[in-house]
Amino acid sequence: MKRATVCPMRPIVAITALMSEAAPLIEKWRLKPARNAPLLERFQTFAADGRYVLVSGIGKLKSATATSVITATLGLEADPLLVNIGVAGASQNHAGRGELFVVNKVRDVATNIRFYPDILVRHLARESALDTYDHPVDTPPRDPVLVDMEASGFMHAATNLLCPSSVLLLKVVSDYCTSERLIPADVSSLIEDRLDLIDTVIASWHTELKTMPLPDSDEVASLERLSITARFSQSQRLELQRLLVAFKAGGGTLSDILVLPSEHEPHSKYARRALFNKILGQLRGVGLP
Amino acid sequence: MSFLPHFSHLYIEEAAREYPLTSELIERFPRATVITIRNYKEVFNRPRQRWDHQRQSLKVILAVRKDAFLYPGSSFVPNFDNDRFFYTTPIINCIYGCEYCYLQGMFPTANMVVFVNSDDFLCAARAQLAGGPAYLCISYDTDLLALEDLFHYSEPWIDFAHRNPSITIELRTKSSNFRAISDLKAPPNFILAWTISPDDIVTRFEHRTPTLEARCRSIRQAQAHGWRVRLCFDPLLMVRDWQQSYAAMIEQVTTLVDMSAVSDISIGVFRINGTYLRNMQERNLSSRLLTHPFVVENGSACYAESDRRELQAFVVDRLRRYVPQDKICPVPQG
Numbered sequence: 001m002k003r004a005t006v007c008p009m010r011p012i013v014a015i016t017a018l019m020s021e022a023a024p025l026i027e028k029w030r031l032k033p034a035r036n037a038p039l040l041e042r043f044q045t046f047a048a049d050g051r052y053v054l055v056s057g058i059g060k061l062k063s064a065t066a067t068s069v070i071t072a073t074l075g076l077e078a079d080p081l082l083v084n085i086g087v088a089g090a091s092q093n094h095a096g097r098g099e100l101f102v103v104n105k106v107r108d109v110a111t112n113i114r115f116y117p118d119i120l121v122r123h124l125a126r127e128s129a130l131d132t133y134d135h136p137v138d139t140p141p142r143d144p145v146l147v148d149m150e151a152s153g154f155m156h157a158a159t160n161l162l163c164p165s166s167v168l169l170l171k172v173v174s175d176y177c178t179s180e181r182l183i184p185a186d187v188s189s190l191i192e193d194r195l196d197l198i199d200t201v202i203a204s205w206h207t208e209l210k211t212m213p214l215p216d217s218d219e220v221a222s223l224e225r226l227s228i229t230a231r232f233s234q235s236q237r238l239e240l241q242r243l244l245v246a247f248k249a250g251g252g253t254l255s256d257i258l259v260l261p262s263e264h265e266p267h268s269k270y271a272r273r274a275l276f277n278k279i280l281g282q283l284r285g286v287g288l289p
Numbered sequence: 290m291s292f293l294p295h296f297s298h299l300y301i302e303e304a305a306r307e308y309p310l311t312s313e314l315i316e317r318f319p320r321a322t323v324i325t326i327r328n329y330k331e332v333f334n335r336p337r338q339r340w341d342h343q344r345q346s347l348k349v350i351l352a353v354r355k356d357a358f359l360y361p362g363s364s365f366v367p368n369f370d371n372d373r374f375f376y377t378t379p380i381i382n383c384i385y386g387c388e389y390c391y392l393q394g395m396f397p398t399a400n401m402v403v404f405v406n407s408d409d410f411l412c413a414a415r416a417q418l419a420g421g422p423a424y425l426c427i428s429y430d431t432d433l434l435a436l437e438d439l440f441h442y443s444e445p446w447i448d449f450a451h452r453n454p455s456i457t458i459e460l461r462t463k464s465s466n467f468r469a470i471s472d473l474k475a476p477p478n479f480i481l482a483w484t485i486s487p488d489d490i491v492t493r494f495e496h497r498t499p500t501l502e503a504r505c506r507s508i509r510q511a512q513a514h515g516w517r518v519r520l521c522f523d524p525l526l527m528v529r530d531w532q533q534s535y536a537a538m539i540e541q542v543t544t545l546v547d548m549s550a551v552s553d554i555s556i557g558v559f560r561i562n563g564t565y566l567r568n569m570q571e572r573n574l575s576s577r578l579l580t581h582p583f584v585v586e587n588g589s590a591c592y593a594e595s596d597r598r599e600l601q602a603f604v605v606d607r608l609r610r611y612v613p614q615d616k617i618c619p620v621p622q623g
Binding site: 104105114116118119120121122127129159160162163164165208209242243245246248249250251280283284285288289 | 291292293297298300322324326327331332335336337338339342343345346493527528529531570574575576577578579580581582
């Protein structure tokens, strides 16, 4: 079974390159340092109530690593919404300083690999393509694109693990790719100024793109216990597991239908088959669709 | 906030940019965000796409088809005694969301691909005619008539049929959009084939499709304009109270449609490639229709033989009250 359990609430994970990008989010979401998973200690990680902020460090490899680590830590079955948030450069013709963009295409300049997040939900930001470089860019791009140093790494890792509608890239334009250097306070201030819009976009994605209600670990375990007690074959177990997923996705609750008092344990092949068919029928729903 | 409307984004292949149709379509969707891509497959074939998410806001990919303009007809569909049977896919994927549709198992995305080099498809069909008369289905992996107002892809094929009498073209549809082609002259070698289902199946499983009555009204209009019409009771589904549903459907259809003017009637019980079914089950976890204990025979998933026979015999028997037997073409199973 590909997806066995699911968190009661779908986690939201924001990955930033810099602490100055993360700070406004940490404050708004009232997050605390997270130290409960050894791998997460490699990054500055903050968490509360299903929301996480990870500071990956600068560059696409660091972003990819942080994205992979947090997704693996939460588990694929948690199906987190992964959001890459940060500042980006642009040409003056394309964007104004402080403007927020939802990124609809990411190109890794070094490899020319392109990534396309699904843009399915209404939002109030402008959209743009973005190029990811391996080095700081001090010449404004000729094309109407944003530039950064992380997005392609984030997309590479995120779309290897999750679906393209579970990723979101939000970039605030910080500079016009000149030699001017930004100080951390400026970066925080740029994010801070767009924080309400950032929060609204994330909330919309999170609300609309729901995950399926899947069996929790107790339900999977009960079905497994029953299968062992009843001595179901491996193919019967797999069939029940598959139907359990469909049953849950359809809004069912296993405890409402699954009762196997010990005195009803099947003692013959015929009784086992009858029990299997009975459970099958309960999971499928009575009668024809 | 809510989902973006369908076609909010146009993904356009670099090679498709130069085609006049691309410019027309950009004008037709003035509010769409345009994203340039190298090859349609880099968007279409992305791994781990979620059909249930994408169905809420379909995107269009404009692309250039480079080869494989025509395919040999599939064994899952009837050839109506045409030896040289082909199908073509000028558009991939459909605006409707039928729960049993094989497209969900065949393609990794719900998004639509529109091939803008439509002339190349027509050239390929013309070349095929050098080998003899051919039967060509143009609306299998999509519903061209439903999309006619947006893409105008039926029209060139209707014109092609006028100019090439040795081809017979079938356009299969569930739409009620005959109006979109009602001003065109009906070629005798062009069949409008309507898929017909009982209203409760339309409501429960053929999401976003027109009602049975709306389809019948469209059929009636097509008949009045002299078009050849085929009715396709396909797929027949084993659902609760199916006898009453199919009996009521036949009553309604025979009341609303001029049955004497129907060319033929195709009847097929639900069957699907086993691999596609598994993909569909994974992508649509909550579908009770897809959790049925299908049997797999020669790679094809279908109802048990006794159910198939019962379902098909019931519908054939009812139809025989209204149309001669020779107009009824049951689809061979398996």
